Amino acid sequence: MATLCRPAVAVPEHVITLDETLDLARGLHADHPQLGLALRLIENTGVRTRHLVQPIEETLRHPGFTARNAVYEREAKRRVPEVVERALGHADLAARDIDLILYVSCTGFMMPSLTAWLINTMGFRSDTRQLPIAQLGCAAGGAAVNRAHDFCRAYPGANVLIVACEFCSLCYQPTDLGVGSLLSNGLFGDAIAAVVLRGRGGTGIHLERNGSHLVPDTEHWISYGVKDTGFHFQLDKRVPGTMAKLAPALRALATDHAWDISGLGFYIVHAGGPRILDDLCHFLNLEPAAFRFSRATLTERGNIASAVVFDALARMFEEGAVEDGTPGLIAGFGPGITAEISLGSWVRQPLEVAVPRRPRAIDAAELTLAHQTTPLLRPAGTTITE
Numbered sequence: 001m002a003t004l005c006r007p008a009v010a011v012p013e014h015v016i017t018l019d020e021t022l023d024l025a026r027g028l029h030a031d032h033p034q035l036g037l038a039l040r041l042i043e044n045t046g047v048r049t050r051h052l053v054q055p056i057e058e059t060l061r062h063p064g065f066t067a068r069n070a071v072y073e074r075e076a077k078r079r080v081p082e083v084v085e086r087a088l089g090h091a092d093l094a095a096r097d098i099d100l101i102l103y104v105s106c107t108g109f110m111m112p113s114l115t116a117w118l119i120n121t122m123g124f125r126s127d128t129r130q131l132p133i134a135q136l137g138c139a140a141g142g143a144a145v146n147r148a149h150d151f152c153r154a155y156p157g158a159n160v161l162i163v164a165c166e167f168c169s170l171c172y173q174p175t176d177l178g179v180g181s182l183l184s185n186g187l188f189g190d191a192i193a194a195v196v197l198r199g200r201g202g203t204g205i206h207l208e209r210n211g212s213h214l215v216p217d218t219e220h221w222i223s224y225g226v227k228d229t230g231f232h233f234q235l236d237k238r239v240p241g242t243m244a245k246l247a248p249a250l251r252a253l254a255t256d257h258a259w260d261i262s263g264l265g266f267y268i269v270h271a272g273g274p275r276i277l278d279d280l281c282h283f284l285n286l287e288p289a290a291f292r293f294s295r296a297t298l299t300e301r302g303n304i305a306s307a308v309v310f311d312a313l314a315r316m317f318e319e320g321a322v323e324d325g326t327p328g329l330i331a332g333f334g335p336g337i338t339a340e341i342s343l344g345s346w347v348r349q350p351l352e353v354a355v356p357r358r359p360r361a362i363d364a365a366e367l368t369l370a371h372q373t374t375p376l377l378r379p380a381g382t383t384i385t386e
Contacts, residue, residue, distance in 0.1 A: 001199070002152035002197050002199055002206070003201070003202040003204045003205065003207070004145065004195060004207060004313070005195060005197070005198055006090035006313075006314065007087060007090070007195035008085075008087040008193065008194050009192070009193045009307070009311050010082065010192045010193075011051035011304075012075075014051065014054060014056065015049055015052070016049070016050050016056055017049055018043070018049070018186075021050075022043070025038060025042065025185070029182065032182070034179050037179055038182035038183060041182075041186075044274065045187050045274060046273075047299060047303075049300055049301070049302075050189035050302040051301060053170065053190045059169045059172055060174065062173070062174055062229065068108075072110075073108065075167060077114070080118070080163060080192055081121070081122055083192045083193065084122065084161065084194045086194070088196060091198055093159060093196060093198070095122050096124065098124055098125075098128055098159050098160070099155065099159055100128065100131060100158065100159075100160045101119070101128055101131070101161045102147060102148055103130070103131070103132045104132075104133045104141065104144045104163070104164045105140075105165045106134060106166065106231075107166050107167045107168050109134065113132035115131075116130065129151075133147075137306070137335040138272055138333060138335075139306075139332040139333055139336065139339065139340050140306035141193075141305075141306040141340075142309055142330060142339070142341065143332060143338075144162045144164070145197070145207070145210070145332075146210040146211075146340050146342055148162055148197040149342065157199040157200050158199045159196060159197065160197040161194065162197065162310075163194045164192065164193045164194070166306055168188035168189060168190055168303070169188070169190050171231045172185060175229075180233075184233050187273065191304035192307065202347075204346070204347065205328065205342075205344040205347075207342055209256075209342070210340075210341060210342045211249070212340055213341070214339075215242065215337040218242070218336065218337040219335070219336060220236065221335075222239060222334065222336075222337065223335060239272075239337070242337050243279035243280055244279065246337070247279070247280060248283075249341070250331060254329070254343060259327060262284055265328050266329070266346070267286070268293060268316065268330045268331070269291060269312070271294040271295060271303065273298070277291045277298075293313070293319075294312045296312070297312045309330055322346045324347060325345055325347075326346040327343070328343075328346065329343055330342040
């Protein structure tokens with residue numbers, strides 16, 4: 001009976017606005033033959049502000065991968081502990097109560113992982129398990145929730161701490177001048193998030209089922225070129241249309257759980273850009289307000305990679321309008337192309353007394369029809385854990 005509690009989120013103090021981003025692009029790339037297109041794409045992201053771990057003047061300099069990774073490690077150690085403490089407080093737990101730390105990040109590298117440093121410095125038990133996830137990109141937030149859920153099913157009553165640390169600005173490459181790279185320079189932001197999955201008790205989302213889906217033959221659509229200068233983000237122009245391939249996988253998981261994907265009470269999804277949210281509205285027959293939390297994250301913080309789902313979830317907690325038993329979905333999307341999907345119900349009371357309010361159940365005829373008409377209901381590469 002694992003419950004995903006209220007996340008804690010922090011963003012760095014250095015802020016860059018949309019207007020400042022556009023002015024920088026005009027100044028740095030005045031002779032770029034596709035500057036006009038890049039500027040329109042940046043404006044269309046809907047991102048109004050982003051937070052950076054360094055001032056913009058330092059962000060634009062490239063002192064080399066060694067120096068940049070040193071910034072990543074220094075800033076992670078400086079900023080993560082406070083966020084972890086708040087997440088533990090939200091879950092009403094102490095460090096010694098945690099059985100597994102899941103650390104997700106795709107914007108820097110440490111070995112040993114930051115998990116070892118956290119255990120040594122923050123009072124976690126020496127037998128706390130560690131699971132760093134470094135190569136799932138933006139999908140890693142959803143993957144962390146799913147792997148935490150799996151752990152709590154394997155070890156009933158266990159508690160898991162998830163930490164997402166993303167300093168996307170440290171991946172800025174001044175020599176990458178493709179339109180996709182220029183767009184990324186105006187889209188990504190920096191953030192840290194932490195959240196606890198309680199094995200017993202707690203207020204939040206009681207996780208019930210999770211699944212993964214990989215879209216075949218798309219592994220080159222979102223990727224890193226790893227070079228002497230660090231991580232070079234590579235984005236295929238086909239990426240904005242991936243919801244046509246992933247929405248059926250979301251629908252399939254809900255259908256297998258006898259839930260109507262269009263009748264859930266909340267949707268917490270990774271917002272890589274506005275097209276993702278717009279397409280999900282179309283393919284899942286939802287109103288734009290269904291993704292208001294994800295859209296607010298995108299507008300105010302940009303694409304903060306694996307931390308998006310936790311920032312959006314924190315906004316839902318802050319709104320405080322969810323009733324006990326309300327069903328919903330969490331989904332992260334990223335390289336692969338990969339979707340990591342969770343289903344769960346909101347619990348405010350102890351689970352023993354909470355009365356769940358289920359979405360409209362799918363009857364036998366509808367279930368048969370769904371299996372006949374949904375081509376990705378059980379696609380190759382899909383795994384499901386109940």
